[in-house]
Amino acid sequence: MIVIRIFLLSLFIMGACCCTQRKPIDQLTGAELEHACVNKLTDVIVHDIISPPVASRMYSYATLAYYEALRPAFPQSPSFMAKMNDFQDPGMPEGPIDADFAAATAFLAVSEKLVFSKDSIRTARKQLLTPFNHLDNGLRERSGSWGEKVAGIILHRASRDNYRQTRSMPRYSVFNEPGLWKQTPPDYSDATEPHWQLIRPLFMDSASQCKAGTPNPFDLDKHSPFYLEMMEVYNISKAPTPSQDTIARFWDDNPFVSEHKGHLTYANKKITPVGHWEIITSIICRKANADALTTARAYALTSSAMFDGFISCWEEKYRSRTVRPITVIRETLSSEWNSLLQTPPFPEFTSGHSVVSAAAATVLSGIFGNDFTFTDTSEIKYLGLQRAFGSIREAADEAGISRLYGGIHFRKAIVEGKKQGDKVGQLHLSLLR
Numbered sequence: 001m002i003v004i005r006i007f008l009l010s011l012f013i014m015g016a017c018c019c020t021q022r023k024p025i026d027q028l029t030g031a032e033l034e035h036a037c038v039n040k041l042t043d044v045i046v047h048d049i050i051s052p053p054v055a056s057r058m059y060s061y062a063t064l065a066y067y068e069a070l071r072p073a074f075p076q077s078p079s080f081m082a083k084m085n086d087f088q089d090p091g092m093p094e095g096p097i098d099a100d101f102a103a104a105t106a107f108l109a110v111s112e113k114l115v116f117s118k119d120s121i122r123t124a125r126k127q128l129l130t131p132f133n134h135l136d137n138g139l140r141e142r143s144g145s146w147g148e149k150v151a152g153i154i155l156h157r158a159s160r161d162n163y164r165q166t167r168s169m170p171r172y173s174v175f176n177e178p179g180l181w182k183q184t185p186p187d188y189s190d191a192t193e194p195h196w197q198l199i200r201p202l203f204m205d206s207a208s209q210c211k212a213g214t215p216n217p218f219d220l221d222k223h224s225p226f227y228l229e230m231m232e233v234y235n236i237s238k239a240p241t242p243s244q245d246t247i248a249r250f251w252d253d254n255p256f257v258s259e260h261k262g263h264l265t266y267a268n269k270k271i272t273p274v275g276h277w278e279i280i281t282s283i284i285c286r287k288a289n290a291d292a293l294t295t296a297r298a299y300a301l302t303s304s305a306m307f308d309g310f311i312s313c314w315e316e317k318y319r320s321r322t323v324r325p326i327t328v329i330r331e332t333l334s335s336e337w338n339s340l341l342q343t344p345p346f347p348e349f350t351s352g353h354s355v356v357s358a359a360a361a362t363v364l365s366g367i368f369g370n371d372f373t374f375t376d377t378s379e380i381k382y383l384g385l386q387r388a389f390g391s392i393r394e395a396a397d398e399a400g401i402s403r404l405y406g407g408i409h410f411r412k413a414i415v416e417g418k419k420q421g422d423k424v425g426q427l428h429l430s431l432l433r
Contacts, residue, residue, distance in 0.1 A: 027131035029100045031295035034066055035282045037107045038299060040124035041115070042275050048116045049256045052272040052352065053193045053310040057163065059274055060202060060300075060307035061154050062110045067300040069106035069150040073099035074293045080300060080431050081153070084202050086160060088153045093146040098139055101132045103296070105147030106154075113155050161200040169195045172318075179218025179328075181321045181347035185338075189345035197315035202304045203428055207315035210308075210423035213416040215322045215349040220332060229410040233325045234333055237340060237407045248340050248406035250385050251276070251353065251399045257342050270382050273353050273399070274306050277360040279378035280395065284364060287374055294367070297432070301363045305428040309359040309421055313352050316420070322349035325407055339407030351409045354400035354417030355424070361396035362425025366432070368392070396421075 028036050041062055045055050064080060071077050072093055081087035093102070108128070112121040132140060172194035174182045183189060197207045204210060216225040236244065253273040271279070281302050285295045325348070329337045346352075365372070370391060377386045389395040400418055403409035 024131040024134060028128065030292040031285060031290055033100050033104055033128065034063075034107070034292070034295055034299060035286070036128060037066065037104055037111075037124075038063065038278055038282065040121070040128075041107075041111050042271065042278060044111070044115050044117050044120045045275060046255065046269050046271055047120070049269060050115075050272065051192050051255065052253075052274055052356075053196045053199075053314060055255075055272045056274045056303070056307040056310045056356070057158075057161075057199070058111065058114045059278055060303040061114060061158050062107050063296070063299040063303045064202075065106035065110045065147075065151050065154045066103045067296040068154075069147045070099045070103035070292060070296050072097060072102075072146070077293055077297070078431070080304070083431055084304075085200060085205075087157050090150050090153050093142060095142055096139065097143040097146050098132065098135055099143075100292070101129065101135065101140065102143040102147040102150075104128055105144050106151040109148055109151035110154055110158075113151075114158070162198050166193070166195040166198055175321075179323050181323055182327060183345065184324050184326050184343040186342070187345075191318075192344065192346045193314060194318055194346075197311060197318060199311050201308045201311050203431065204308045204312065204424070207311050210312045210420055210427065212312075212316050212350045212420040213412075215320050215416075216410070216412055218323065225412075226410075229412060230325060230328055230332075232411060233404065233407055233409075234329055234337070236405060237337070240340065240405060244405040245340065246385070247398055247402045249383060250379055250387060251402035252341050252406065253353070254342060254344060271378065273356050274303075276378050276399075277302060277306060277357065280360070280374070280376055280392075281364065283377065284368055284372060284374055284392070288368055288372070290368075298364065298367050301367070301428050301431060302360045305359040305363045305425050306356040308428070309356040309424045310352065312420055312424055313350055313355040313417065314346075316350050317347040317352075320349045321347045322410075322413070324348045325410065341403075341406030341408050343408045348409060349413045350417035350420055351400060351403050351413040352417070353403050354396075354409075354414045355421040357396040357399035358418045358421025359425040359428070360421075361392045362422055363428055365392045366425075366429040 068081055108121055108125045112118050115121055172191035219226045221227060253271055253276050255270060255272050257268045281298050285298055324343050326339050326343050372392055373390055375386055375388045376395060379385045400414045403414055404411055
């Protein structure tokens, strides 16, 4: 009996020792680990009501950290930081690492520093990294140190990209002149990020490298291009088709929509345009069964293209300072007119949705192909809607035209915005060469 007990105890001990070397059931690895990291960051960005340009900064630095910390496991993959502006060379880790643990460590370290709800990221860190405790102490320490080193380099660059300086710059001064932007109803909010063009781009040489065309000159002559595009917005708004209504709402992506009922104001939180394309990136990667490296590349390049896209777009917005449809239509056609979507608080030209959607689609099409079909389920959580697309470019085109259907952009801002975003996306695709 004693011999049997000793034998059984030995089997138990051996089993326990073996289990400590196995991957825990709740441990995420490979591409799914990054999907989870990005999803956690999205939740925080929605909760904190982060503006689209600032959200693009958070996503770009965090996904770049993930890619660069993962890269030593794939020596053939180029460093993006080595080609981008103002990054130090991280070198290579001193010995073998667990690339998944290192990459997630880097992503979460950067995210925690950049977001407001830091406790939410700390909770995510515990959920995603604790399952790696089964790693050998030396491997875990070395991997974590490498991830923190990459994060430190990226955060050093972030501290010098002019973001802090723009926090204390003067508010935008509104000029009550015909054709120039001014605050719009219902909230008449101050201009969003009027100094964003001063943020240091990741890969563009300047905010004006991928410059757009020019808006139609303000002219209320009934035969002028400006008047005709104003009437296009107005006429669509009077009788939008069910399809136009759905498309406008599907791509709204306004992180803070206020609803006024009497003296009460309610706010609806939603994903930003950047967050929408981050989710599309995850959908595409999963459908393509992309491995960890391809997924990390897709996230990093798509995010960096949108980051630079916002800088390029905002540089044009605050140079041309074009009036919004709701302002000029109320002043000339109908004093009680409202757009289908709530007009965001910044100048009209070019369309930010068009720029960043085109930039993202250009990158994703370059990685996964021009005819990649997918179903966008990102809005099921917020609107209960999903839409199928025959290509990634088709989705970006619909995102652009949605702003016309929603009554918040003129057509030329969409057309020129797409051209602008294409330029930014092509530039970032060159990082793969």
